[in-house]
Amino acid sequence: MPSPAPLQEDWIAVNEVLVLAFAILVILGALLTIRESDPFRKLISLGIMIGGVMPFIVDRGLLDVAIAIALIAPLSTLFTLMVCGRGES
Amino acid sequence: MDGTLLILLQILVAAAVCWINFVAIDLFFKLPEKGGVVGAAAIGKRIEEKGGGLHGGFMMGNIVSSPDASAGTLLASCGVFIAGIPGGLLAALLVYIGNRICHDPGYAGTTGCITATFIVYGFTLIGFSAAAFIAGMVIAILTIQGISHVHASRLLSRLWKVRRG
């Protein structure tokens, strides 16, 4: 892989930090989701993971897909909560 | 190095302006009076158990469970950053739709969004960049909800007492 042009060095460094931060978010959310045992805490950790995934979709320029997925993802959480509340009580 | 310092200064000023804007509008629309929905009331009571103020806890619960003036300020500064005044008004419309989805009347969010649009646009005329307002709003919400729930809710309760008279 050829080394990037020196003009773009700064921009690439900033972008690396962004990618690293959101990757940390995704991995942390996934591991927390697996480790927790209470369904509500699992759903909150899943929210962390979704927050990490969303900037990757936007970064590709697929904004319509990002809108659709941002509106659909809470729906599946709502469906899961329908069975959560009943099991708790 | 001088440019970086200038940007940091801009972000700090923007954070202060955003903080004053959304706290004032939330207090004006009586958000700390009661929990709007069941979840907001539960969060407020749980924060009070830890040692915070009850009304501040209600306000934090309301911020969590429906998009109010803080969300309006953030989305308005995003809109001004991208498309100027029309972007801010589009963001106000979106905040109103979001409030209606969350079973909220939506006065606080829409009003906060519209006032924040004009405030941010005014500051861009002076020479501030709108991106500084996005970062400033994130820092402002961090000071309310992210550092210490106990102290933030006590501060908000004190402000609510002043506003109620």
Added chain:
Amino acid sequence: MNPEFLLGSVLLLVGTIAAAFPRPRTYLNRLINLEISAWGLLLLMLSYNEALALLTFGGVSALTVYIFVRVLQKKEAAV
């Protein structure tokens, strides 16, 4: 080897293992762990720039969760 591909592979693998062996062995935990691998598959599709596949998969995954939830409710009502 872009970051989306790497993250998606990791999520797919970890989520599948977690859905196969959930910690407390309940159906609800399996269902929530299955969502991790669903998002991993979404990231893999993203790394190949398949916009239509992403839209379809997003819609269908919510529908799948709804069907699973209905099945769980039927099962709880029967017991």
Added chain:
Amino acid sequence: MGCAIVAVYAALRVALESDTLRKLPFLNVLSFAVAGSIALIIPHPLSIVAAAAYFVGSTLESNAIASTFAGGLDRRE
């Protein structure tokens, strides 16, 4: 870039918080940070809609989690 650091900080606070209801304000900080960085990554008119959609979705999610956890389950209608 600052937004991403705030997001990581909020995620760490969510991970370290022990009470379920007190996790939700930190999750709200995280969604503020992510919505801000969505708008900062691509300055395109549709990205206002994307940030608003993500923010409203995340708010709806935490609203539903809080009200279900508090026991006021009114999904019967």
